[in-house]
Amino acid sequence: MTFSLSNSRLLIAADSLDWMINWTIQHSLSLADASPLAFDGREELVPESPIETLYIHIPFCHTLCRFCSFHKVKYSEPLAREYFKALRQEIREVIAKGYRFNRVYIGGGTTTILEDELIKTIEMIKGLTQIREVSCESDPIYFKEGNPELLNGLVDRMSIGVQSFDDKILKASGRFEKFGSGLQQADYVSRAIELIPTVNLDMMYGFKGQTPESIQWDLAQTVRLHPDQITTYPLTLGIGKNRKKAGCLAGHPHELWPHFLAVKKALSGRYLMDFPWTFSRNFGQPVENKYVLDGEDCFGVGSGAFGRFGEQFRISSFDIPNYIQRVKQQQNGTCYIKNIENKALLQHHLMIMMGHGRLDNRIFNAHTGKTLWQAFPLEMSYLLGVGAIKKQSDHYITTEKGQFIALKMFTGFLSGMDYLREQARELPLSHHEVELEKV
Ligand SMILES: C[S@@+](CC[C@H](N)C(=O)[O-])C[C@H]1O[C@@H](n2cnc3c(N)ncnc32)[C@H](O)[C@@H]1O
Ligand code: SF4
Known part of the structure; x- marks a missing residue:
C-alpha cells in the first residue's frame, strides 16, 4: 500500500499519540x-439529583473470546444464580440509601445468560x-x-456483539463454534431487530488479513439488517496481560487509517456518524443515542463494575465469590475508591468533543471554567499542527484526520479501562474481608 506525504505525517502523528496515551x-x-x-457504618453522601446511569455487570459468558479482556468467567449456573441474588x-x-438513576445499562459478559434472573432483576x-x-x-x-420475547416491555435497547460476519474471523477469535457462521448469526440478529425497540450491533475491525474491501463487505452485511445503531470497535490490545493473546489476531497498527476510511465509506448515506466509533440509522432526524462511555456520571454494581461520579472513581470486587460474600455481610459492593486527576477528566472531554466534531470554547468554559487553550495548551497546538482541527468563526471543527485522532484517543480509553481491570483483579482484599474468607 502506498501513502502520500500527508498520510505519512498523519501516521507519525498517530504513533507519537500512541506513545503519549500509553504514558x-x-x-x-x-x-x-x-x-x-x-x-x-457511616452514612454515605448521596447526591441529591439522579446519577445518569446505573451500570450493572454480569460477568458470565458461554465462550471466552480471544480478544476480550472484559471481566467475565466461564458460565456456571449455580454460581450465576447466587450472583444474581446478591x-x-x-x-x-x-x-x-437514596440513590436515583435516569437509565440502567446492563453490561457483561453476557447479560441474557440466565434470562429468568435478568427479568427478575429488571422487574x-x-x-x-x-x-x-434499560439497555x-x-x-x-x-x-x-x-x-x-420475554424481554418485551423490559428492555428498550439491546447491544449485540457480532464482531464480524466473516467466518475466518469468527473462527480465529473463537466465536464460530458457539455462535455459528456469519450467515446463521445474521438470521439470529434479524429476530432481535424485529423484537427489540432499539438494536445496536457491535462490529470489530483491525484483524490480521482484513483489507478495506473485506471491511466494507462485512459492514454491508450489517447494513443489510438495518440495525438502529452500529458500533465499530478497532481491535484494542490493551497494555496488560491480554495484549499477547489479542495481539495474535491483530493487523498492523498503520492499517487503521485506511480501515477507518473503509468503515466510513461502508456506512455513509444510510448511517450518521455520531462519533468515529458509533453510527445511527439516518432517519432524517437526530435519534437519542446515549452511551455509558459519554462521560456522564455512572454508578456501578456487581462484580467487576466501575463507577464514576464527580472526581471519584469506584471499583467493585473482581472476585465473584468475594463479591457475593461482601453483599451477604451487608457491606458495600464497591470495595475501592480512587480520586481521578482533573486533567484525566478534561482529556476525556477532549476525546468526546473531538469525536463529536466540534470544540466550542463557550460550552467548554461554562462546563469547566477554563478555555480550551488554558486546559489543553499542548494538545491544541498538536491538533492544529497535524491538521486535526480547523478554526471556524468562534469554535473549532474536527477534520477527517481529527476524527481518526479521536478514534485513536478512543482506543486509548479502551486500553485504559483494560489497564484498570488488570490492576483491579490484583487489588488485595481488605483486612475485614480476609477475616471473612477464613470463616
Ligand atoms: C463486553 S462485550 C459484550 C457483548 C457480548 N458478550 C458479545 O460478545 O456478543 C462488548 C463489546 O466489546 C467489544 N470488545 C471486546 N473486546 C474488545 C477488544 N479487545 N477491542 C475492541 N473491542 C472489544 C466487542 O465488540 C463486544 O461486542
Ligand atoms: S466478547 Fe462478549 S462473549 Fe466474548 S468473552 Fe467478551 S463478553 Fe464474553
Whole structure:
C-alpha cells in the first residue's frame, strides 16, 4: 500500500499519540493510590439529583473470546444464580440509601445468560424506582436459543456483539463454534431487530488479513439488517496481560487509517456518524443515542463494575465469590475508591468533543471554567499542527484526520479501562474481608 506525504505525517502523528496515551494511562490510571472503602457504618453522601446511569455487570459468558479482556468467567449456573441474588440485594440497598438513576445499562459478559434472573432483576428495579431506559448487552445465539420475547416491555435497547460476519474471523477469535457462521448469526440478529425497540450491533475491525474491501463487505452485511445503531470497535490490545493473546489476531497498527476510511465509506448515506466509533440509522432526524462511555456520571454494581461520579472513581470486587460474600455481610459492593486527576477528566472531554466534531470554547468554559487553550495548551497546538482541527468563526471543527485522532484517543480509553481491570483483579482484599474468607 502506498501513502502520500500527508498520510505519512498523519501516521507519525498517530504513533507519537500512541506513545503519549500509553504514558498517560500508566501515570493517571494507576490504582497504586486506590483506597479501600471504609466499612464503618457511616452514612454515605448521596447526591441529591439522579446519577445518569446505573451500570450493572454480569460477568458470565458461554465462550471466552480471544480478544476480550472484559471481566467475565466461564458460565456456571449455580454460581450465576447466587450472583444474581446478591446483585439484587446490592441494588435494593443502593436504592434504599437514596440513590436515583435516569437509565440502567446492563453490561457483561453476557447479560441474557440466565434470562429468568435478568427479568427478575429488571422487574425489581422498575418496581422500586423510575427509570427512563434499560439497555442490555448480549450475544447473537441468545436470539436463537433464548426467549427474547420475554424481554418485551423490559428492555428498550439491546447491544449485540457480532464482531464480524466473516467466518475466518469468527473462527480465529473463537466465536464460530458457539455462535455459528456469519450467515446463521445474521438470521439470529434479524429476530432481535424485529423484537427489540432499539438494536445496536457491535462490529470489530483491525484483524490480521482484513483489507478495506473485506471491511466494507462485512459492514454491508450489517447494513443489510438495518440495525438502529452500529458500533465499530478497532481491535484494542490493551497494555496488560491480554495484549499477547489479542495481539495474535491483530493487523498492523498503520492499517487503521485506511480501515477507518473503509468503515466510513461502508456506512455513509444510510448511517450518521455520531462519533468515529458509533453510527445511527439516518432517519432524517437526530435519534437519542446515549452511551455509558459519554462521560456522564455512572454508578456501578456487581462484580467487576466501575463507577464514576464527580472526581471519584469506584471499583467493585473482581472476585465473584468475594463479591457475593461482601453483599451477604451487608457491606458495600464497591470495595475501592480512587480520586481521578482533573486533567484525566478534561482529556476525556477532549476525546468526546473531538469525536463529536466540534470544540466550542463557550460550552467548554461554562462546563469547566477554563478555555480550551488554558486546559489543553499542548494538545491544541498538536491538533492544529497535524491538521486535526480547523478554526471556524468562534469554535473549532474536527477534520477527517481529527476524527481518526479521536478514534485513536478512543482506543486509548479502551486500553485504559483494560489497564484498570488488570490492576483491579490484583487489588488485595481488605483486612475485614480476609477475616471473612477464613470463616
Ligand atoms: C463486553 S462485550 C459484550 C457483548 C457480548 N458478550 C458479545 O460478545 O456478543 C462488548 C463489546 O466489546 C467489544 N470488545 C471486546 N473486546 C474488545 C477488544 N479487545 N477491542 C475492541 N473491542 C472489544 C466487542 O465488540 C463486544 O461486542
Ligand atoms: S466478547 Fe462478549 S462473549 Fe466474548 S468473552 Fe467478551 S463478553 Fe464474553
